[in-house]
Amino acid sequence: MVNQNAMQVDDPRFLLVRLGSLGDIIHALPAAAALRDTFPGARIDWVVEPKWARLLEGNPDVNEVISLDRKSAGGILSTVRKLRAAKYTCAAPRSAWSERSCRGTCRSS
Numbered sequence: 001m002v003n004q005n006a007m008q009v010d011d012p013r014f015l016l017v018r019l020g021s022l023g024d025i026i027h028a029l030p031a032a033a034a035l036r037d038t039f040p041g042a043r044i045d046w047v048v049e050p051k052w053a054r055l056l057e058g059n060p061d062v063n064e065v066i067s068l069d070r071k072s073a074g075g076i077l078s079t080v081r082k083l084r085a086a087k088y089t090c091a092a093p094r095s096a097w098s099e100r101s102c103r104g105t106c107r108s109s
Helices: 022-038 050-056 073-086 099-105
Strands: 013-017 043-048 064-067 090-092
Touching: 013 022, 013 073, 022 043, 022 050, 043 050, 043 073, 050 064, 064 073
Parallel strands: 013 043, 013 090, 043 064
Antiparallel strands: none
């Protein structure tokens, strides 16, 4: 569990990245719920392959589901631009689902 006192951020924005595997996405759902419980006002977005986007749409713990089409250079560039513009506080790639991993990538402002 993330210690909220350890990370004081006015506008927390989290990016969860789980692209390819159905099992990985399902196992990561509790991480999104834990972030929402700890940071109720945070923006929580999730990047997935288009084929898995419907699994996350409508999830109350996720603000936006971002589909990444890795088969198209234009799709990749468009998604990268969108992610950079969002200025996430913390990005958790597919292998970083722990407090310690996230703490290393979070910034305070």
